[in-house]
Structure formats: structure tokens, C-alpha cells
Amino acid sequence: MSATSPRRSYQLTPGAWLGRAATVLVLVFFVVFFALPIVWLLIASGKTPHQLVSTGAFTPGSLGALSANWGALVHFQNGIVFQWLGNSAFYAVAALAITLLTTIPAGYALALGDFRGRKALLTTTLVVMLIPSTALVLPVFLELSAVSLVGKPAAAILPFSFFPFGVYLTYIYFSTSVPRDLLDAARIDGCGELAVFGRVAMPLARPVVALVGFFSFVANWNNFFLPFLTVPGARSPIQVGLTNLLASVPAFNFTATGDAAVELPTLAVATLLSVTPVLLIFLFSQRFLVAGLTAGGTKE
Numbered sequence: 001m002s003a004t005s006p007r008r009s010y011q012l013t014p015g016a017w018l019g020r021a022a023t024v025l026v027l028v029f030f031v032v033f034f035a036l037p038i039v040w041l042l043i044a045s046g047k048t049p050h051q052l053v054s055t056g057a058f059t060p061g062s063l064g065a066l067s068a069n070w071g072a073l074v075h076f077q078n079g080i081v082f083q084w085l086g087n088s089a090f091y092a093v094a095a096l097a098i099t100l101l102t103t104i105p106a107g108y109a110l111a112l113g114d115f116r117g118r119k120a121l122l123t124t125t126l127v128v129m130l131i132p133s134t135a136l137v138l139p140v141f142l143e144l145s146a147v148s149l150v151g152k153p154a155a156a157i158l159p160f161s162f163f164p165f166g167v168y169l170t171y172i173y174f175s176t177s178v179p180r181d182l183l184d185a186a187r188i189d190g191c192g193e194l195a196v197f198g199r200v201a202m203p204l205a206r207p208v209v210a211l212v213g214f215f216s217f218v219a220n221w222n223n224f225f226l227p228f229l230t231v232p233g234a235r236s237p238i239q240v241g242l243t244n245l246l247a248s249v250p251a252f253n254f255t256a257t258g259d260a261a262v263e264l265p266t267l268a269v270a271t272l273l274s275v276t277p278v279l280l281i282f283l284f285s286q287r288f289l290v291a292g293l294t295a296g297g298t299k300e
């Protein structure tokens with residue numbers, strides 16, 4: 001004889017309803033605030049200048065208009081947009097390499113090392129991390145000017161390499177996710193400190209390396225203020241180049257005419273082109289990013 005258990009009926013309390021309603025409102029707000037501008041940008045890149053102002057904001061454009069806007073961008077100043085993209089890639093990757101070479105060992109030493117001044121260094125790292133980057137632009141510019149680096153690639157690469165947030169992330173990871181007993185066992189087996197770091201700690205640190213690398217690359221790629229001052233002209237990264245394109249739009253600059261003029265749909269194509277590398281890197285590395293973000297969240 002089989003007995004069937006009656007279904008349990010769940011009734012939401014007024015507080016639960018309010019909580020769900022608040023959650024839905026927050027999600028709708030974020031969709032409207034973040035997703036709709038991106039959708040509009042995608043649509044605007046496929047319109048003609050006339051369609052952009054005469055049709056609805058979300059009225060689809062055409063592939064022909066998109067092709068024409070792409071051609072206008074390619075021919076603007078003999079394809080300088082690709083030089084800007086190359087500059088951004090070079091600055092971001094070079095700074096990323098220096099960041100990883102310095103940040104990961106520094107975080108490891110602060111987390112698992114035992115030396116005089118360790119707490120003072122950690123406190124200094126936290127304080128510097130909280131300082132707004134814009135507050136450091138003037139002193140950094142004066143330092144670069146004093147050593148005659150303004151206008152050279154090093155003026156973008158060296159400041160980009162300074163990433164105290166990455167040191168803190170690495171410190172948190174090694175403090176919570178790498179057991180000291182494992183490192184001590186390697187020392188007992190005869191490994192020196194460099195061998196312990198390279199053979200034991202680093203293979204376990206792949207999630208945080210990916211996390212620090214992603215955050216560093218995105219920060220370097222999107223940096224605007226300091227490169228605007230230190231590497232102007234043809235050596236500018238793409239973010240500074242977008243400002244030059246904006247200044248060439250007749251709607252914002254009435255002196256922009258002829259071959260020096262850029263229409264708004266062309267600017268939309270350039271904007272999409274500038275965010276594509278970061279989007280692709282995020283899509284291909286999100287598994288490692290999630291692992292790095294959740295590392296150390298639980299303890300057994």
C-alpha cells in the first residue's frame with residue numbers, strides 16, 4: 001500500500017513579497033541603466049547620420065550603413081584608429097607583465113612571509129589602494145617629466161604597472177587558500193624559498209593570477225586621464241583617441257569639416273571597437289575569474 005504525501009503549499013508573507021518586488025525593481029533598474037545604452041550603441045552603429053536623428057532610438061539600421069560607417073572609420077586619418085588600438089594593446093600587455101612579476105611575489109611575501117616591517121608594508125598597501133588614481137596624476141606627471149619620459153611609451157607603461165589592489169588580492173588568496181603546512185613540507189623536503197614559491201605556491205595561484213591579470217588589463221585599457229597628459233598624439237591609446245574622434249564630430253565641434261569630420265554613427269563603431277578586446281578576454285577567462293573570486297570564501 002503506497003501512501004502519497006500531500007503537497008505542501010507555500011504562502012509568501014508580505015515581507016517576502018516586498019523583498020521579491022524590490023529585487024525585481026533593482027534588476028529592472030540595472031537593465032535600463034546598463035543594458036539599454038549598449039543596445040542603443042549597437043543599433044546606432046548601423047545607421048546613417050540622418051537615420052540617427054530622424055528615426056526612433058531603437059529602430060534597427062542596416063548592414064549597408066554599418067559598412068559605410070566602418071569604412072569612414074578606417075579612412076579617418078589613414079586608419080589611425082588601428083594605431084591607437086595597437087598602442088593600447090602594447091601599453092596594457094607590457095604593464096600587465098610587469099604587474100604580475102611584481103604583484104604575485106609581493107602578495108605571497110605579505111601573506112606567508114615572516115620579516116620585519118611586514119605589517120607596515122601591508123598597511124601602506126591598503127592606504128595607497130584607497131587613494132583615488134586621479135589624485136596621483138599630477139605627481140606622477142611631474143616625476144615622468146623630471147626624467148624626460150613624457151611622450152614616450154614608458155610614460156604609460158610604468159604608471160600602469162603600479163597596482164596595489166592586485167597585491168591585496170594576492171595577499172587575501174595566499175592567506176586563505178594556500179595551507180602553510182604544504183609549504184613547510186616542501187621546505188622539509190629540501191626546497192629553498194624560491195623553489196617553494198615557484199613549484200608549490202604558483203601552481204596553486206592560477207585563479208588569483210587570472211583575476212589580477214584581468215583587473216589590471218581592464219584598468220590599463222580603460223585608463224584615460226594619465227595617458228591623455230603623458231602620451232598625446234599618435235602614441236595615444238584608444239581611449240584618448242576616442243576623445244580626438246569626438247572632437248572631430250561636427251555636432252560637437254563646428255570647425256570640424258571635410259576629411260577631418262567624423263559622424264556620430266562612425267563614433268559609435270569606434271566605441272564598440274574599443275570595448276571588444278576587453279569583452280573577448282572576459283568571455284574566454286570567466287571560468288578562471290569566478291574561481292579567483294570565490295577562492296578563500298569557504299574553509300574546511
